[in-house]
Amino acid sequence: MNGQEQRQREIIRAVALKAQNQPMLASGLWFHHDIRDNFYYASYLFAAAVDNEMQSLLVNPADEKKKAENVLRIVLELQQQNPEQPLYGHFPLNLNPAPELANPHELPVELMGSLMVYFYQRYKEQMVADLSKKFERTLVHIYRGGFFRKPVQMFNHHEAKYTAAKIIFGQRFEDQELLDDGIASLKRTMERVTSQGMPEYGALPWFWHWVQAFTSAWELTGEPVLQRQLADMLDYLWRERALFYLKGAWVGAHSRGWPHDAPADRNVLHDYAQFGDFPLGDYMPRTEYAGFLCYPAPQDARETALEREQPAEVRKQIIKIDTGEEIPLHSYTYVRKDYAAGGILERVQEFDNEQIRWMVSFPVTADNSVNQLYFFHPGEGWREGDPRHQSEYAEVLYEKNRILAVFPIPADASQQEVIGILPKGLWFMEEAGLVGQVQNCFVSIVIKGRYEIVEHEHCDEVRLQGDPAALAVEVWGLDEATALGIESLSAFTERFRKASLTVEPSISGRSGFIYKGIGN
Known part of the structure; x- marks a missing residue:
């Protein structure tokens, strides 16, 4: 087992223990603010409960497995499975005041859909029969609902997830037309970001949605040529991450970010699994699937990220297109082993105006x-x-x-x-x-x-x-x-x-x- 795998297991243990100790609500879920957190916590708890080495960390592994399975059942049952209804194949997002009253929302399935295929493929042999059947039925409804059947236009995180899902569901359901669309979308996306940059520069957590989606597709495909194409995309993503990486920090300008991304870098689990050169704190606002999915970054990306003894200047031109016109933006970041400084020269209106134009970044610390x-x-x-x-x-x-x-x-x-x-x-x-x-x-x-x-x-x-x-x-x-x-x-x-x-x-x-x- 290499260091990356050990760190992923550390993440699984940490989140599983949080799930074990998190009080359950009357609905049988842990959270009502976001359905996805229930799916993530249940995934980690299930994984620990069926792992021979991790079982000893749980109070009662059999009971915790049942708890995780029950949460997964509830999550799956909240899917809109009536094809005559709007947002067929989708799940609700916010579950307040009661999950059974929550309406379907377009966002959860974008990320959960591909992760559900990965989780089911990895753990289906250890699931009880009725849960396995629910996963099978859920994936059929996701496929038929077709949230991913959209063209690539803006090259943003939504379309990255659509592209990966086209590949994943196209292969799973032997839909060659859908698979071909996914492969073509992957090619277009790769050409666009490598020639004109990622429009969502420094955007968190949406960059990690790219990583998770394409890593899921890479893990699930058995076709060598397609897997190599997906690996090329993931190599690009990790090289991009490495340029703006400093011991857990995402340096330089941010086009978007949640409050936990500013003024502290706390969306760090994927970085920790990949690089591991900073302490992992207790606060984990975005657990998602960092403990399960980690495509090994290419060696040159790892060297860029981890070997900071010599200063580096990172200059980028990024073409914004989501404003209705092509707008060239220019970023500059200076990175040394103990700090980084820089940002973007031009000001442009971003989605929800969440931009942080420049900053000085220091390494992430254990207390977050x-x-x-x-x-x-x-x-x-x-x-x-x-x-x-x-x-x-x-x-x-x-x-x-x-x-x-x-x-x-x-x-x-x-x-x-x-x-x-x-x-x-x-x-x-x-x-x-x-x-x-x-x-x-x-x-x-x-x-x-x-x-x-x-x-x-x-x-x-x-x-x-x-x-x-x-x-x-x-x-x-x-x-x-x-x-x-x-x-x-x-x-x-x-x-x-x-x-x-x-x-x-x-x-x-x-x-x-x-x-x-x-x-x-």
């Missing part, structure tokens, strides 16, 4: 504490406590370990404050701004404007105003600082006191920066 540092002006969708949803009022410049940003906020904007997120560390307020140490790094933030700091349990928040507000973030690993003759935070602070930032309008009307920083 905040590991991202960034500033933004709140835009559409923003609310207190949700540090996403940025406005268009920001101009940025990236150069290696430096990020310069100015926020030309109109006087009539309802929100005049810029918000900054600081990971916990040693922070000091100086005349020029903020200076501190986070993990193995010194950080300086030269600030133009008036600001205050609000302390929270997991991070500190900066509230900044100016006309315009502006800042220059500079981060140095301790070994880099030592090479500059800076061997302590106090010495770094002395250097910081000489830093300055000037913002001036340029001929183009955009802001110009004059920055004197630590490395000058």
Whole structure:
């Protein structure tokens, strides 16, 4: 058993124990907020209960197996199995106030459908007969419902799952036309992302939906040529992940993300299974199938992700097409062994305006504490406590370990404050701004404007105003600082006191920066 397999078993054990100890609701399920979490927890508990080595961790393996089977039964029975009804073959999503009253929703089957085929194929011999029959019937209804019978247009995570499902269900039900459509869709998707980039850059958890869907198809196909094509897609995905990987963190700009993705990287299970170079905390907001599915990343991707002794600059052009026109975006990320800095140059409206345009990232820690540092002006969708949803009022410049940003906020904007997120560390307020140490790094933030700091349990928040507000973030690993003759935070602070930032309008009307920083 290799390290990857051992880490997957660690994930299975951890989630199975959570499932064992999670109180059951009167409905016989663990959760009503999302049907998928019931399916995932039941899958892990079942897997542990039938594993000879893991059974000893459970209080009563036979009872836990029955519990998992009962949850799986309920989940399967909630499928819309009447072909005359809307969303035939689908499942409800939110089960409140009662599962039997919940209406079918288009999302759950996108991911669960392919994973159900994988789980059933892997564990059908250990299922009781009636559950096995329910799985068979459920998969028939998914196939007949045909959620995946859609063309590839936007090359997003939905279509990635449709493509994988076409292949999986086309093979399972010997539907050659559907299988051919899946193979053609796979080819088109591969050509598009390798030539023009993934439109959903840094999007979590949706990137992992690509990985899970295509890994399921790769595991389930027995046709060597098709498996090689799927492996090519997975090689691409893991090489893309490796470029923006730093010890569990997803560095650089994010086009989308859930609250647990910002300001802390917590959607880390797939990274942990693949790379394992950071501690796995107890908080697991997206268990999904990281314990079951893990295509081994190509060696060059592993080397990129794990060997960070030499700095790397990652430059990408991404063509956005979901806005109705092709919009070229340019990203830049600078990655070292203790931090990464960068983001995307242009601002573009993203789905639900969940974009985080730039950040400084630090490695993930065992306590899942905040590991991202960034500033933004709140835009559409923003609310207190949700540090996403940025406005268009920001101009940025990236150069290696430096990020310069100015926020030309109109006087009539309802929100005049810029918000900054600081990971916990040693922070000091100086005349020029903020200076501190986070993990193995010194950080300086030269600030133009008036600001205050609000302390929270997991991070500190900066509230900044100016006309315009502006800042220059500079981060140095301790070994880099030592090479500059800076061997302590106090010495770094002395250097910081000489830093300055000037913002001036340029001929183009955009802001110009004059920055004197630590490395000058």
